[in-house]
Structure formats: C-alpha cells, structure tokens
Amino acid sequence: MSMPDTRPPLGGLPEGGQTRRLALVGTRGVVGRCRDFTRQALQDWHWLPGVTEEQQEVAEDVLLLVSELVTNANLHAGGAVELLLHGTRERLRVEVSDGSRQQPAPRTPYQASRPGGHGLHIITRLSTAWGSEPRPTGKSVWVEVAAP
Amino acid sequence: MSMPDTRPPLGGLPEGGQTRRLALVGTRGVVGRCRDFTRQALQDWHWLPGVTEEQQEVAEDVLLLVSELVTNANLHAGGAVELLLHGTRERLRVEVSDGSRQQPAPRTPYQASRPGGHGLHIITRLSTAWGSEPRPTGKSVWVEVAAP
Amino acid sequence: MNRVSAAAEPPVGSEFTVSSRRTGTSVVVAVVGELDLDTVQALTSELATAVDDRGIRAIVVDCQGLSFCDSTGLNALLAARLRAEGQGVAVSLAAVPAATSRMFGITGADTVFQLYPDVETALGAA
Amino acid sequence: MNRVSAAAEPPVGSEFTVSSRRTGTSVVVAVVGELDLDTVQALTSELATAVDDRGIRAIVVDCQGLSFCDSTGLNALLAARLRAEGQGVAVSLAAVPAATSRMFGITGADTVFQLYPDVETALGAA
Numbered sequence: 133m134s135m136p137d138t139r140p141p142l143g144g145l146p147e148g149g150q151t152r153r154l155a156l157v158g159t160r161g162v163v164g165r166c167r168d169f170t171r172q173a174l175q176d177w178h179w180l181p182g183v184t185e186e187q188q189e190v191a192e193d194v195l196l197l198v199s200e201l202v203t204n205a206n207l208h209a210g211g212a213v214e215l216l217l218h219g220t221r222e223r224l225r226v227e228v229s230d231g232s233r234q235q236p237a238p239r240t241p242y243q244a245s246r247p248g249g250h251g252l253h254i255i256t257r258l259s260t261a262w263g264s265e266p267r268p269t270g271k272s273v274w275v276e277v278a279a280p
Numbered sequence: 281m282s283m284p285d286t287r288p289p290l291g292g293l294p295e296g297g298q299t300r301r302l303a304l305v306g307t308r309g310v311v312g313r314c315r316d317f318t319r320q321a322l323q324d325w326h327w328l329p330g331v332t333e334e335q336q337e338v339a340e341d342v343l344l345l346v347s348e349l350v351t352n353a354n355l356h357a358g359g360a361v362e363l364l365l366h367g368t369r370e371r372l373r374v375e376v377s378d379g380s381r382q383q384p385a386p387r388t389p390y391q392a393s394r395p396g397g398h399g400l401h402i403i404t405r406l407s408t409a410w411g412s413e414p415r416p417t418g419k420s421v422w423v424e425v426a427a428p
Numbered sequence: 429m430n431r432v433s434a435a436a437e438p439p440v441g442s443e444f445t446v447s448s449r450r451t452g453t454s455v456v457v458a459v460v461g462e463l464d465l466d467t468v469q470a471l472t473s474e475l476a477t478a479v480d481d482r483g484i485r486a487i488v489v490d491c492q493g494l495s496f497c498d499s500t501g502l503n504a505l506l507a508a509r510l511r512a513e514g515q516g517v518a519v520s521l522a523a524v525p526a527a528t529s530r531m532f533g534i535t536g537a538d539t540v541f542q543l544y545p546d547v548e549t550a551l552g553a554a
Numbered sequence: 555m556n557r558v559s560a561a562a563e564p565p566v567g568s569e570f571t572v573s574s575r576r577t578g579t580s581v582v583v584a585v586v587g588e589l590d591l592d593t594v595q596a597l598t599s600e601l602a603t604a605v606d607d608r609g610i611r612a613i614v615v616d617c618q619g620l621s622f623c624d625s626t627g628l629n630a631l632l633a634a635r636l637r638a639e640g641q642g643v644a645v646s647l648a649a650v651p652a653a654t655s656r657m658f659g660i661t662g663a664d665t666v667f668q669l670y671p672d673v674e675t676a677l678g679a680a
C-alpha cells in the first residue's frame with residue numbers, strides 16, 4: 133500500500149478523474165480557443181491559479197503544450213478535430229485529434245537558431261510522456277504532465 | 281430629372297438604403313468573420329450571386345475590400361472596432377473603424393515584387409472613392425463601390 | 429468517469445489547409461480555402477519548410493482550391509519568392525482562380541510570378 | 555434609413571497587438587497579448603517592415619506585455635532575425651516574461667537572442 137497523499141486535494145476531480153472535450157471546426161482562431169478552454173478546466177480543477185511557483189509553472193506548461201498540439205494539427209494535419217483533457221489527482225492528459233494518419237516526427241537536427249522543429253522539442257521537454265495513436269478517421273497526439 | 285432606372289431592383293434595399301453593423305472584439309478570426317457578414321448582406325441585397333459576370337466580380341471586389349480594411353485595422357491600429365455596410369441602389373459603402381488616430385497612407389514607391397503596401401493599392405484600384413475620417417475614439421476608413 | 433462535453437462554437441465560414449507533395453526536385457504546395465491574415469501562417473510555414481529543403485529546385489503553389497486571397501496572401505507568396513530566389517529555388521503558381529487572378533493583375537503580381545494553367549504544366553516547365 | 559444591428563460574437567479570451575516606435579537608428583516593436591498561430595502575422599509584418607527600413611540598425615522587441623508565446627511566436631522572431639542578420643540589423647528582446655523565458659531556455663532561444671531586462675538597457679546596448 134502506498135503512503136497517504138498529503139497534497140491538498142485537487143478540487144472538482146472525482147476518483148477516476150474528469151474528462152472534458154471541445155469539438156473543433158476549421159482552423160481560424162482555434163489555438164487561442166483551446167487555451168481558453170484548458171485554462172477554464174485548470175481553474176476548475178485547482179491547477180490554476182498555482183499556489184506555489186512550481187504549480188503556476190506547470191499550469192503554464194500545460195497551456196503551452198495545448199498550443200503546440202493544436203498548432204501542429206492545424207499546420208500539418210488539416211486542422212484539429214477535438215481537444216480532450218483528462219485530469220486526475222496524479223496527472224493531466226491532453227489529447228488533440230486530427231484527420232490525418234501521418235505521425236508527428238521530431239525534425240533532426242534540432243537547430244535552436246532556425247525557425248521550425250521547436251514544437252515537438254517543447255513537447256518532449258515539458259511532458260512526462262507523449263505519443264500518437266491511430267483513430268478511425270485520423271489520429272490523436274497526446275501528452276501527459278504530472279500534477280504539481 | 282434623371283432617366284428612370286431600368287436595372288433590376290436591388291432587393292431588400294429601401295429608399296435611403298440599409299445599414300448593417302458588426303461590432304468586433306479582438307483580432308483573432310475577425311477578417312474572415314467580416315467577410316462572412318458582408319457576404320450575407322450582399323446576398324440579402326441581391327449583389328450575390330451575381331447574374332452577370334460583372335456583377336459577380338464587383339461582389340468579389342467588395343469582399344476583397346472588406347478584407348483589406350479589416351486587415352489594416354488589425355495590423356496598424358490595434359484591431360477593428362466595427363464594420364459598417366451601407367447599401368443603396370446606387371452604391372455600397374464599407375466603413376471599418378478602429379481605435380487609432382493614425383491615417384492610412386499608401387507606401388511609396390509601390391513595388392509589385394516586394395511584400396507590403398499592396399492593401400491600399402488594391403483599395404485605390406477597386407473602389408470608386410476611399411478615405412479616412414476621425415471618430416471620437418479613433419477613426420474610420422471607408423470605401424465606396426458603384427452598384428454593378 | 430465523469431464527462432463534461434462542450435459544444436463547438438458555430439462553424440466558421442471558411443477553413444484553410446495547406447499540404448505538400450514532392451515529385452523529384454519539385455514540391456507542389458496545395459492551398460485550399462480562404463487565405464488571409466487569420467490563416468496565412470500555415471502557408472508561410474509550409475513554404476519556408478519547402479524553401480529550406482536542400483534538394484528542392486522548384487516550388488509550385490497549386491491554387492485550384494484557393495477560394496479567397498487578399499494582400500496578406502500575396503505578401504506571403506512574395507516573401508517566400510524572395511527567400512527562395514536567394515537559394516536558387518523558383519516559385520510558380522498554378523490554376524489561380526479568377527478573383528485572385530484579377531487581384532494579381534491589379535497588384536502586378538502577374539508580372540512577378542510565373543503563372544500556369546495547371547500543376548502539370550508548371551511541373552513540366554520547372 | 556433602415557438599420558439592422560448584429561451583435562458581436564462573445565469576446566475572445568485574448569488579443570494581440572503590435573506597435574512600433576523609432577528612436578534614432580533603432581525601432582522598438584512592442585508586442586501585447588497572446589502570440590500564436592492565430593495572431594503571429596501582425597508581428598511578422600511589423601518585423602519585416604522594420605527590417606526593410608533602410609536607416610535601421612537595431613530592432614528591440616519589447617515583450618513586457620507578452621502574455622503568451624509558443625513556438626509559432628518563436629519562429630517569427632527567429633525568421634526575422636535571420637532576415638535582419640542578412641542586412642546587418644541586430645534583433646534583441648527586452649523584458650521577456652517568466653513563462654516565455656522558460657520556453658526560450660528549453661528551445662535554446664536564450665542563446666540565440668540578446669536578452670535585456672528592459673527596453674532602455676536594450677537601446678543602450680544597441
């Protein structure tokens with residue numbers, strides 16, 4: 133048996149977590165809308181406003197991750213179709229599905245001084261895990277972040 | 281007294297014309313939304329679909345003019361605040377107001393091969409008249425196009 | 429599991445997508461939808477990637493599906509052309525629809541770009 | 555006159571504005587709001603105008619009001635820097651907020667750009 137969890141309870145999150153979905157149409161204005169939707173969930177789930185600096189930073193990282201996933205779906209996969217957030221007391225999972233079967237692949241070599249290739253680099257560095265899964269009409273790209 | 285107007289009546293347009301206004305917030309997704317709003321008015325006022333090729337072209341010119349005006353307000357004036365369309369049987373007037381007192385000024389020399397400066401060039405070429413007027417909290421830039 | 433669903437906002441009137449396919453030393457970049465300030469970045473990114481691709485000599489922008497284009501779209505094409513020129517890559521446009529063709533006439537873009545009736549002709553000339 | 559009023563859609567959560575002011579041979583480009591795929595073109599255009607301005611030797615991007623920036627914003631800054639370099643114009647960043655500063659650390663952008671705590675310091679170094 134594990135030690136009792138002494139962290140403050142993450143409000144609004146029942147056993148098993150909570151899922152929120154945002155259906156998306158088109159590519160216009162979608163990136164900001166996805167961040168707004170995520171910001172609301174993070175507030176409801178008490179990840180935002182962060183009490184400690186670390187908590188605040190993790191929540192900001194999540195907004196950045198959402199932005200990168202949705203941007204990639206818009207640029208490389210004909211547009212994001214759905215944003216899914218799944219929060220538990222332990223971690224947050226973000227899934228962005230699109231209509232393309234093509235998989236994300238980090239560009240190599242990574243070049244800090246040139247435009248391009250920074251999205252997956254940021255995703256790799258800020259998430260505890262990320263991947264891509266086929267879906268009936270495309271795929272979804274997901275990231276996970278541990279609760280602060 | 282002028283000759284009786286033998287053109288087909290422009291539907292939905294009473295004597296004195298009709299005005300439609302779209303209030304705008306932010307800069308995200310606003311350009312397309314303004315074209316959609318204009319397209320609807322052009323349909324209601326029977327400018328679209330154009331019966332002759334010339335009518336179709338004039339309606340398309342109007343959508344381009346709206347796009348240029350709103351884009352300029354977003355790029356150079358902190359965002360468009362309102363789109364106003366005023367249609368009469370003789371002409372359509374488009375006004376885009378923003379929160380900046382600065383006036384639009386064509387860039388010189390005009391260089392076809394370089395990015396920049398094409399917006400006001402298009403406006404000058406496609407409108408019968410255009411100008412800018414101060415408003416209490418900024419200005420509005422307007423164009424007029426003769427009914428086809 | 430506790431599910432909360434949020435409805436999408438009403439669909440916007442337009443979308444814009446860009447996709448690329450490579451044939452030999454050419455890339456065909458197909459644009460579909462309305463190209464303006466709100467959507468241009470997808471084209472800018474795709475063209476930048478194509479220009480930077482070492483093996484590429486020619487970029488053909490397939491405009492068949494381009495339902496709208498304003499000066500922001502033109503600027504993106506002109507900027508890509510300037511960058512491409514510096515690297516010995518030619519940029520041409522294929523199947524430009526009537527409305528955009530008129531805009532290119534007004535702005536002089538028709539004298540700046542090689543224009544072709546379709547992608548095949550453009551690739552043949554490349 | 556017959557008036558029809560249409561209500562605005564609900565305000566979006568963020569805006570983005572860019573403005574420039576010139577001091578000597580430097581331009582200060584101030585960015586305010588959330589910088590991403592939906593908003594980046596305003597910055598791209600403004601930086602391109604500044605880079606092309608013949609008398610300019612230095613561009614300082616004032617990031618004090620930058621409430622969000624992702625890799626799309628970074629790409630715009632990097633692309634402007636490449637273009638500016640080719641014309642002997644220096645691009646530096648001032649007053650970068652904490653979240654973006656961390657992103658710059660992760661991506662190595664903090665080693666690519668000169669970063670200054672505020673615009674005055676950046677102008678002094680230019």
Ligand SMILES: Nc1ncnc2c1ncn2[C@@H]1O[C@H](COP(=O)(O)OP(=O)(O)O)[C@@H](O)[C@H]1O
Pocket residue numbers: 204205207208209230232234235236237238239247248249250251252253273
């Ligand atoms: N959702 C996606 N669908 C298809 N391909 C993707 C997706 N996301 C990323 N990619 C691929 O991975 C590459 C690297 O992505 P990223 O690191 O975000 O950089 P960039 O978007 O600047 O190319 C992209 O160029 C693209 O080929």
Ligand SMILES: Nc1ncnc2c1ncn2[C@@H]1O[C@H](COP(=O)(O)OP(=O)(O)O)[C@@H](O)[C@H]1O
Pocket residue numbers: 352353355356357378380382383384385386387395396397398399400401421
């Ligand atoms: N609504 C506006 N408010 C303030 N300045 C404007 C506005 N519209 C245009 N301008 C000025 O006029 C210039 C020329 O505009 P335009 O021909 O559309 O080209 P561009 O937008 O590419 O610079 C702009 O660079 C800007 O300085």
